């Protein structure tokens with residue numbers, strides 16, 4: 001069992017702490033592994049892992065052609081698109097469901113900009129749970145198709161993502177469902193911090209100088225910081241890397257807050273960017289993001305739509321990595337980070353590529369499993385005849 005000793009509040013999030021010790025991270029060098037390799041630093045009791053899909057253990061790619069193109073001999077790509085549903089959201093889903101299976105829950109809920117919903121739908125299907133998903137009305141159709149294909153119930157909320165979060169959290173409280181909402185469930189951060197452990201191991205037990213990371217609600221970046229801080233607490237590393245958070249110019253609440261400047265309306269328009277995964281108006285743990293970036297000595301940068309799309313092309317053409325715009329945001333932000341002096345071309349820098357565009361093959365979207373709602377009683381009514389939960 002990961003020896004969780006305390007849970008403290010930090011910059012608006014719940015933070016689990018352990019009895020830190022170097023022995024909590026294994027020393028062997030297996031050719032392949034999963035996220036559960038780090039269960040010494042995860043809240044997972046002893047005994048076999050029940051979650052059935054393989055999660056984590058994603059490659060750290062040297063990307064030689066990309067290195068040459070950008071003139072950075074120590075540039076790396078941490079390719080999180082290799083997870084089962086092609087995004088880093090699979091990690092958080094796995095740990096939350098693992099906990100739910102042990103507690104005997106039958107239904108999991110989350111709100112999502114898309115990828116967490118797909119990960120939750122597939123993860124729940126594999127684990128035999130019912131998934132009840134809340135998304136904004138403009139959620140990508142391909143992603144909706146994947147959710148219903150995996151048998152999830154999907155509720156679209158016209159008032160947008162923040163309202164979808166409120167409904168999902170309210171449903172979890174009211175109906176006793178497992179709450180996977182990012183930032184609300186501390187296990188989402190626990191799971192995503194394993195990326196830091198992997199990068200450190202894959203670099204030969206070294207911490208990179210900097211990591212560039214897309215930021216939506218914030219857990220991906222905050223978790224990385226926690227993971228590296230835990231390596232320091234275990235006596236395995238001497239420092240944390242600088243963290244550079246990237247948002248789209250068209251939805252950049254945290255970049256503006258970082259710069260201490262008010263955002264104009266054109267900078268707070270989630271529907272106006274192709275990077276839907278990071279298009280979050282009120283990030284769930286924004287204060288914790290700013291705190292982590294500050295403490296790491298990093299910064300926040302915003303990128304244009306053109307830079308996002310060009311990063312998608314460059315990742316495909318120079319690194320052989322397929323990414324969606326939000327997933328490619330780290331590469332899009334690299335130039336700006338260099339311009340601002342946040343990163344030097346000679347340094348060891350890791351770009352976190354968080355997600356890939358996905359296609360729903362097979363059955364078309366099952367409209368019978370999708371409803372537009374505003375209130376919880378409408379959710380209850382829509383699910384009334386469903387006996388799967």
Ligand SMILES: Cc1ncc(COP(=O)(O)O)c(C=O)c1O
Nearest residue numbers: 115216217218219220277354355
């Ligand atoms: C592809 C992709 N990248 C990055 C993010 C942002 O992650 P976080 O909400 O943890 O900041 C998301 C969130 O949905 C995403 O889908």
